[in-house]
Amino acid sequence: MSAAPADALLSVRSLTVEFPTDNGPFTAVENLSFDVEPGKTLAIVGESGSGKSVTSLAVLRLTDYANGRIRSGSILFKPRSGGVIDLAKASGDTLRAVRGNEIAMIFQEPMTSLNPVFTIGDQISEAIVLHQGVGVREARREAKALLDKVRLPDAGRLLDRFPHQLSGGMRQRVMIAMALSCRPKLLIADEPTTALDVTIQAQILNTVRELQREMGTAVIFITHDMGVVTEMADDVVVMYRGRKVEAGPVRQIFSAPRHPYTRALLAAVPRLGSMTGEPLPKRFPLVVMEGEATRSTGEERVQDTADYSRPLLAVDKLTTRFDIARTALGRVTHRVHAVEQVSFDIFPGETLALVGESGSGKSTVGRAIQQLLTPTGGEIRFEGRALAAMSAAERRRLKRDIQYIFQDPFASLDPRQKVGFSIAEPILTHGLMTDRKAIERRVHELLDQVGLRPEHARRYPHEFSGGQRQRICIARALSCDPKLIIADESVSALDVSIQAQIVNLLMELQERRRLSYLFITHDMAVVEKVSHRVAVMYLGQIVELGPRRAVFEDPRHSYTKKLLAAVPIPDPDRRIDTRLITGEIPSPIRAAGDEPALHRHVEVAPGHWVAVETAGSRTP
Amino acid sequence: MAGFLVKRILQAVFVVLVVTLLVAWAIRLSGDPAIMLTQGAGSFTEQDLQNIRKALGLDQPFTVQYLQFITGVVTGDFGKSFFGGTSVGSLIAHALPLTLLLALTSLALAVAMSIPLGIHAAVNRGKAADTGIRILSLVGLSFPNFWLAIMMVLTFSITLGWLPPSGAEEPANIVMPALTMGVILTATNVRLVRTSMLETLSAQYIMVARSKGLKERVVLYKHALRNCAIPLITYIGLQFGGLIGGIVVIERVFNWPGMGSLAFDAVAARDYPVLQGVITVLALLIVAANLLVDIVYGLVDPRIRTE
Numbered sequence: 001m002s003a004a005p006a007d008a009l010l011s012v013r014s015l016t017v018e019f020p021t022d023n024g025p026f027t028a029v030e031n032l033s034f035d036v037e038p039g040k041t042l043a044i045v046g047e048s049g050s051g052k053s054v055t056s057l058a059v060l061r062l063t064d065y066a067n068g069r070i071r072s073g074s075i076l077f078k079p080r081s082g083g084v085i086d087l088a089k090a091s092g093d094t095l096r097a098v099r100g101n102e103i104a105m106i107f108q109e110p111m112t113s114l115n116p117v118f119t120i121g122d123q124i125s126e127a128i129v130l131h132q133g134v135g136v137r138e139a140r141r142e143a144k145a146l147l148d149k150v151r152l153p154d155a156g157r158l159l160d161r162f163p164h165q166l167s168g169g170m171r172q173r174v175m176i177a178m179a180l181s182c183r184p185k186l187l188i189a190d191e192p193t194t195a196l197d198v199t200i201q202a203q204i205l206n207t208v209r210e211l212q213r214e215m216g217t218a219v220i221f222i223t224h225d226m227g228v229v230t231e232m233a234d235d236v237v238v239m240y241r242g243r244k245v246e247a248g249p250v251r252q253i254f255s256a257p258r259h260p261y262t263r264a265l266l267a268a269v270p271r272l273g274s275m276t277g278e279p280l281p282k283r284f285p286l287v288v289m290e291g292e293a294t295r296s297t298g299e300e301r302v303q304d305t306a307d308y309s310r311p312l313l314a315v316d317k318l319t320t321r322f323d324i325a326r327t328a329l330g331r332v333t334h335r336v337h338a339v340e341q342v343s344f345d346i347f348p349g350e351t352l353a354l355v356g357e358s359g360s361g362k363s364t365v366g367r368a369i370q371q372l373l374t375p376t377g378g379e380i381r382f383e384g385r386a387l388a389a390m391s392a393a394e395r396r397r398l399k400r401d402i403q404y405i406f407q408d409p410f411a412s413l414d415p416r417q418k419v420g421f422s423i424a425e426p427i428l429t430h431g432l433m434t435d436r437k438a439i440e441r442r443v444h445e446l447l448d449q450v451g452l453r454p455e456h457a458r459r460y461p462h463e464f465s466g467g468q469r470q471r472i473c474i475a476r477a478l479s480c481d482p483k484l485i486i487a488d489e490s491v492s493a494l495d496v497s498i499q500a501q502i503v504n505l506l507m508e509l510q511e512r513r514r515l516s517y518l519f520i521t522h523d524m525a526v527v528e529k530v531s532h533r534v535a536v537m538y539l540g541q542i543v544e545l546g547p548r549r550a551v552f553e554d555p556r557h558s559y560t561k562k563l564l565a566a567v568p569i570p571d572p573d574r575r576i577d578t579r580l581i582t583g584e585i586p587s588p589i590r591a592a593g594d595e596p597a598l599h600r601h602v603e604v605a606p607g608h609w610v611a612v613e614t615a616g617s618r619t620p
Numbered sequence: 621m622a623g624f625l626v627k628r629i630l631q632a633v634f635v636v637l638v639v640t641l642l643v644a645w646a647i648r649l650s651g652d653p654a655i656m657l658t659q660g661a662g663s664f665t666e667q668d669l670q671n672i673r674k675a676l677g678l679d680q681p682f683t684v685q686y687l688q689f690i691t692g693v694v695t696g697d698f699g700k701s702f703f704g705g706t707s708v709g710s711l712i713a714h715a716l717p718l719t720l721l722l723a724l725t726s727l728a729l730a731v732a733m734s735i736p737l738g739i740h741a742a743v744n745r746g747k748a749a750d751t752g753i754r755i756l757s758l759v760g761l762s763f764p765n766f767w768l769a770i771m772m773v774l775t776f777s778i779t780l781g782w783l784p785p786s787g788a789e790e791p792a793n794i795v796m797p798a799l800t801m802g803v804i805l806t807a808t809n810v811r812l813v814r815t816s817m818l819e820t821l822s823a824q825y826i827m828v829a830r831s832k833g834l835k836e837r838v839v840l841y842k843h844a845l846r847n848c849a850i851p852l853i854t855y856i857g858l859q860f861g862g863l864i865g866g867i868v869v870i871e872r873v874f875n876w877p878g879m880g881s882l883a884f885d886a887v888a889a890r891d892y893p894v895l896q897g898v899i900t901v902l903a904l905l906i907v908a909a910n911l912l913v914d915i916v917y918g919l920v921d922p923r924i925r926t927e
Contacts, residue, residue, distance in 0.1 A: 100833035115846075
C-alpha cells in the first residue's frame with residue numbers, strides 16, 4: 001500500500017466492500033487502491049462480477065442503500081472548500097453535500113436513469129436548487145444552458161418534456177447535463193454508453209471529453225469495452241474477481257500487459273481491422289483463465305465452409321410494416337416501416353451478418369424468416385420452396401430447419417424447468433424421437449457438443465453463468481438438427497472472453513454440421529471475425545451488401561463508413577474520427593401514404609452491392 | 621388523453637345501462653311484489669292484488685317498467701317508496717352524503733396509514749420493522765369487519781366510554797366506523813405499497829436521485845412515491861366497490877343512517893323502488909370512482925397524458 005500522492009483529487013486506499021448474504025458476507029471488492037488526479041480520466045475495466053460497478057457506487061457510499069458495507073479502507077477526497085474528507089467514514093450530511101455537487105455520477109441505462117414522471121427541466125434543476133441555493137427560475141435558466149452545452153437541440157422546449165419522449169442517446173445527454181449541473185470536480189461514469197448504438201456512443205464519448213476539458217473535471221470511467229478505454233482513459237485499473245490485478249497508464253496496459261488476466265482480456269477483444277487481407281472468416285486459439293493462470297485453447301482454422309452453388313434461403317423484396325396509430329374511425333395514420341424491400345440469399349455453410357443500429361429492422365427480418373411474424377409483402381424461399389406456398393405441415397417442418405438464438409440467455413430459458421427439459425422440448429414438439437432413453441442420450445450428446453457436461457441436464461438455469469446459458473440455448477437450437485440458425489445479438493450481452501468462446505463454438509459447429517448462420521448484430525468487430533458476407537441495414541433497407549472483406553476494406557456507402565468509423569478500436573494510438581459521426585438515428589415511423597424512397601442498388605464489384613446515394617436519399 | 625377519456629366515458633355509460641338492466645331484472649326475479657307485500661297481512665282476493673299491481677305500476681310489461689325506471693334515473697326521479705310514498709330520491713339524498721363521508725374518511729385514513737407504513741417496511745426490508753408491519757397487516761386482514769366493529773364498540777363505548785356507540789348525530793360518531801373500515805383497508809394496502817415500493821426503489825432513477833445528494837425523505841416521498849402511485853390508484857379504484865359493500869355492513873353495526881342502512885331496511889321490507897334506487901346509485905358511484913381513477917392516471921403519469 002502506497003501513500004496517497006499529494007496532488008490526487010481522490011485516493012482510494014485498501015478499500016474492501018462486502019454484502020451480507022445467507023452464506024455469510026460476500027466480498028465484492030477487496031483491498032482496492034487507486035488515485036484520480038484532477039482533470040484526468042481513470043478507466044476501471046473488468047468483466048461481470050469484477051467489482052467495478054460496486055467500486056463506483058462505493059466512492060459515493062451509494063452501496064449503503066444496497067446493504068453494502070465498507071469493511072475497511074479509506075476514500076480520501078479533496079473538496080473545493082479545502083482539506084480532505086474520508087468518504088468511507090463521513091456522516092450522511094457530509095455525503096449529501098458531496099453527492100451531485102462535488103462528485104456526480106452517470107449510470108449505464110439511459111432508459112431507466114431518468115424518473116419517468118418528472119420533466120427534464122425539473123430533474124436537472126433539482127440538484128442546482130439543492131446545492132447552489134438558487135431559485136427555481138434561475139435553476140431552470142441554468143438547466144437550459146446545460147442542455148445547450150451537451151448539444152441537445154431546442155433546449156427551451158426540451159425542459160418541459162418527459163423522459164419517454166426522448167431517444168436513448170438524448171436521455172444520456174440529459175443525464176450528463178444533470179451530472180455536470182454543479183460543475184463537479186469528479187464525474188463517475190458507470191458504463192455510460194454500453195446500451196447505446198455505436199454512432200451515438202461515439203458522440204456521447206466526444207461530448208464527455210469536450211466538457212471534461214472545458215470544466216477540468218476528473219473522470220472515473222467504468223467499462224468492459226477495451227475500445228472505449230483507449231478512447232477515454234489516461235490511466236487504467238484492471239479488476240478481476242473484486243481485486244485490482246494491474247494498473248498503469250493506458251499505453252503501458254495495452255502495449256505491455258503484465259498480469260495474465262489483462263493479457264487474456266486483451267487477447268479476447270475483437271479488434272476491427274484484425275482480419276484485413278483475409279478473404280474468409282477465421283477461428284483463433286483463445287487464451288482462457290483457469291484460476292489465476294492462463295491456458296490456450298482451440299486452434300487456428302480458416303472457415304472455408306460456404307457452398308455457393310445453390311442458396312439455402314432466399315429473401316426477396318421482404319417488406320414488414322406495423323400500423324401504430326389510427327384515427328377514431330380506425331383509419332391508419334402512422335406506420336413503422338420496419339423492413340422495406342429487403343432481398344438477400346444465404347448459402348449452405350455460410351454466415352451472413354445483418355448489421356445495423358436500433359430501428360434498422362434487422363431483427364424484424366430474422367423474425368419474419370422464423371415465421372414469428374407475417375410479412376406485409378415479399379417472398380421467403382427455403383431450399384427453393386416459397387414459404388407462402390407451403391402447407392401448414394411444411395411450415396412446421398421449416399421451424400425445425402430454422403432455429404433462433406436470442407440475445408438474452410437469462411430470459412430465453414424457462415427458469416422453472418431443468419435445462420435438459422428445455423433442450424429436449426423441440427425434439428418432443430416436433431416428434432423427432434419418442435424413446436425416453438434415446439432423447440436423454442441426445443440431450444447429453446448436445447451438451448457435450450456445446451462444451452458442457454451431461455450431468456448439467458439435471459440442473460436449473462439459475463445455476464449457470466451467462467455464457468453457459470447461451471451454450472444451453474445453442475444446444476437447444478441444435479436439438480432438431482437445423483440447417484439455418486438465426487443468431488439475434490446472441491453474443492452481444494456476454495463478456496468479451498465468453499463472447500470469444502461462444503463465437504468459436506458457433507464457428508466450430510458450422511464446420512462440423514455445415515450450418516448456415518444469419519448473424520444479426522450491431523457489433524462490427526464481431527461481424528468481421530465470423531461472417532462470410534455482410535449486409536448493412538439502415539432504416540429498413542439494405543444500403544450495402546457484399547463479401548465481408550469488400551465491405552470492411554472498401555466500404556462504399558456513407559452509412560457503412562460512418563458505422564465503421566464509430567467503432568472504438570482498442571489501440572491507444574487510434575482514436576475515433578468524430579467528424580464523420582453526427583446526428584440521431586432517424587425514426588422509421590412515417591405518416592400513412594408517405595412511402596419511403598426505395599434504394600436502387602448497383603454492383604460495384606462482383607457480389608458487392610451498394611445503394612445509390614442521391615441528394616434525397618443520403619443518410620447523415 | 622382526450623380521446624382516451626371520451627372512450628372511457630362511453631364505456632362507463634354502457635356499464636351503467638347494463639347494471640341498471642341487471643338490477644331491474646334481478647329484482648323482478650325474486651317474485652311478485654304484490655304477493656310478497658300482502659303475505660301474512662290477512663286475506664286478499666286476486667282483484668285486490670291486481671289493484672296493488674296497478675297502483676305500483678307492476679302490471680306494465682318489463683320493458684315499459686325498465687324504460688320508466690331509466691327515464692327516472694336520468695331525471696333524478698327514482699319513484700316512490702312502497703311504504704309511506706316518500707320519494708326514493710329524497711331518501712337517497714339524505715343517505716348518500718353520509719355514506720360518502722364515511723367512505724372517503726375511511727379511504728383517507730387508509731391512505732394516510734398505509735403509505736408511510738408500506739414505505740417504512742420496504743426501506744427496512746427483511747428487518748424487524750418490516751416483519752412487524754407484515755404481521756400486523758396479516759392480523760388486520762384476518763379480522764372480519766363486523767367483528768372488529770363490535771370489539772371497538774365493546775372497548776371504546778362500553779368499557780372506556782370514550783365514544784358514542786351508534787348514530788350520526790355528532791362528529792365523534794364517525795370515528796369508530798371510519799376506523800374499522802380504515803384499518804381493514806390499510807391492512808391490504810400496506811402490502812401493496814410495500815411491494816410496489818420495493819420495485820420502484822430498485823429502479824435506477826432512485827439511485828440517480830440519491831447520487832444527486834437529495835435527502836432520503838425527498839427520494840422516497842417525491843421520486844419513488846409518485847411512481848408507486850399508479851398501481852396504488854388502480855387498486856384503490858378497484859377497492860372502492862368492496863369498500864361500499866363493507867360499509868353496508870358497518871353502517872348496520874353502528875346504526876349509521878347511510879345507503880347501507882337504507883338498502884338493508886328496503887330488503888327487509890321488500891321495498892323494491894328504494895332497493896332499486898339505492899343499488900343504481902351505488903353502481904353509478906363505483907363507475908364514477910373508476911372513471912376518476914382513469915383521469916387521475918393521466919395526471920400522475922405523463923406517459924399516459926402525452927400519448
